[in-house]
Structure formats: C-alpha cells, structure tokens
Amino acid sequence: MSYGNQGDGGYGAQPPGGGYGQQPPSGGGGYGQQPPSGGGYGQQPPSGGGYGQQPPSGGGYGGGYGQQPPSGGGYGQQPPSGGGYGGGYGQQPPAGGTPPDNHLVWAIITTLFCCLPLGIVSIVKSTQVNSKWQMGDYQGAVQASEEAKTWWKRSLIAGIIWWVLVIVGYILLFVILAASVPSTSSY
Amino acid sequence: MSIATTERRGTARLKALLAPLGVAGATGAVFAFVGVVDPNQPGHYPTCPFLWITGLYCPGCGTLRTIHALAHLDPVTALGLNPLAVAMIPLLLFWWGRWVVRAWQGRPRRTTLAHPAWLWAFIALIMVYWVVRNLPFGAFLAP
Numbered sequence: 001m002s003y004g005n006q007g008d009g010g011y012g013a014q015p016p017g018g019g020y021g022q023q024p025p026s027g028g029g030g031y032g033q034q035p036p037s038g039g040g041y042g043q044q045p046p047s048g049g050g051y052g053q054q055p056p057s058g059g060g061y062g063g064g065y066g067q068q069p070p071s072g073g074g075y076g077q078q079p080p081s082g083g084g085y086g087g088g089y090g091q092q093p094p095a096g097g098t099p100p101d102n103h104l105v106w107a108i109i110t111t112l113f114c115c116l117p118l119g120i121v122s123i124v125k126s127t128q129v130n131s132k133w134q135m136g137d138y139q140g141a142v143q144a145s146e147e148a149k150t151w152w153k154r155s156l157i158a159g160i161i162w163w164v165l166v167i168v169g170y171i172l173l174f175v176i177l178a179a180s181v182p183s184t185s186s187y
Numbered sequence: 188m189s190i191a192t193t194e195r196r197g198t199a200r201l202k203a204l205l206a207p208l209g210v211a212g213a214t215g216a217v218f219a220f221v222g223v224v225d226p227n228q229p230g231h232y233p234t235c236p237f238l239w240i241t242g243l244y245c246p247g248c249g250t251l252r253t254i255h256a257l258a259h260l261d262p263v264t265a266l267g268l269n270p271l272a273v274a275m276i277p278l279l280l281f282w283w284g285r286w287v288v289r290a291w292q293g294r295p296r297r298t299t300l301a302h303p304a305w306l307w308a309f310i311a312l313i314m315v316y317w318v319v320r321n322l323p324f325g326a327f328l329a330p
Contacts, residue, residue, distance in 0.1 A: 112271060
C-alpha cells in the first residue's frame, strides 16, 4: 500500500492530492478501509476527503499531507509539479539532508572528453539539481538528478556505439581489401 | 561521530578507497593508451560524430590529441587543442582528491551543492566556447 502501486500511476498523472494510498489511519477518508461514515470516494460527503476530490483545505485528510512523516510521503516518486503537494516537501529534505548527486563530473567528462554533445543536456540538468535544491524543491532536485544521469549515460552510450560502428567499419574495409588483394595478385 | 569515524577499521577504509583508485587507474590507462596510439595519425580513432555530421567543432573536439599531448608532457600543445578541457583537469583532480579524502573518512562524497549561479555560468561558458571556436576570430580555441 505504499510506493509500489503509486508508481504505476505514472508521474504527473496523479491528482494533486496524490499519495492517497498512504495517509495515516487518522485520515479517515482512505478508501478501502474507511469507516462507513467516512464515505466512499465516489459519493463521500465534503468532509470525507476522498482522493482527487477533496477540498483544497485538505478536508478530513488527517491534517494534510504536508506534515506526514517522511516514510509515508512516497518520496522520490512524486512529480515536482505535484501541485497541492507543495507545502509538504518544502520542509522535509529527504535522506537526512544530503542533496542528490548532480552528476556534474560525468556531465563534464561526457561533454568535453568524449562522446556526443548530449552531455550538455546533462550539465543543464546538473544545474537544475542545484537550483531546485536551493529553492527547496527537493523532489524536483531528485528528479533532475535522475535526468542528469540519464543524459550523460545517453551521451556515453552514443559515443560507444559510434566507436564500435567505426571500428567495425574499419575491420570490414580491411577484410574487403585483404580479400581483394590476393585475388588480383595471385598467380 | 568522529570517534566512530576514527575507529573505522583499516579494511573498511581500504574498501572505500577502491572506487576512487579504480577511477584513477582507468584514467591512467586511458592516458597511457592515447599516449601510445597517436590520435594525430588519421585512422587511429573515429572522428567526433558531431564534427563528422555538421562540419563544426563541438566543445569536446581535440580532447584526444590534448590527452596525447599531456601524456607526452606537452601542456602548450594541449592548451592549443582544447583549452577548456585542460582547464577542467584541475577541477576534476580537486573533486577526485576530495572524494578520496571523504571515502577515507567514511563521509558522503557530497554534502552540499554549489550555488547554482556557478553552474549557470559554467553552461554559458561552454555554449560561448562552442560557438566561438567555430568562428574565424576564435580560431585560437579551435582544435
């Protein structure tokens, strides 16, 4: 009932109320185990606090997801554009306050020391890690970190593919030459 | 915390150093290989795909020859080929050194992030470098 089934929902597809599977029992409004008076999420009374439709005030949502303990927060899988989530992550740097890796070293290496200029995208993402972390958007920083990693890997893989292609091309050329030379010079 | 750090056993410290030492070894291998197999000879290495497709230099063009020059202790030639890559080497060495120290101490590799303005300036530097080394008056930056 924690992260797993939430990831299936896909980033950004979640209603702003996100994390409906994880609210503390005191939330009352949780579907699946709510008391009969709590109201199901199709027809709940305004105070019931079903997901996706609860009033902006958080309703019966157990005091709001802004204060739930880090273990309940579904961190790392929430989109940075999580809308109503905003107040929450502003106060809780994940994992003891250590910022995510901004992958700047690999971004620089893949940009300046090899490969395709795709590494430049990675440097931009690295910068976003620092920017978002500084602004308190810890969620966004974690996601930018992942994207930075993705882009330097793409750059590296593209470079490796290029090298393999060229080397295979050389070998083919060499084989063709080697095959053609004896046929013309044999006697 | 400091007591726990200082009481870390020697094997744990050495294990933590494996990753940075491995990186150093791989870098040394690259320098040795590129130093022996001369990138100034055509056909030894593939051309940069960006240069091959567009005919323009990318920020990384000339780095193989820069590494070759550095492996032959020729910093002047290296600076003439890819000065930005050469300028990055002290920075990379600094980060590597900090990584070694922190791995030895058992601390996380990164505890704070630089101010984003530094990184935005760095991106601007790379973009300007990319453009200028393709312009006539920027020939001194071209490989």
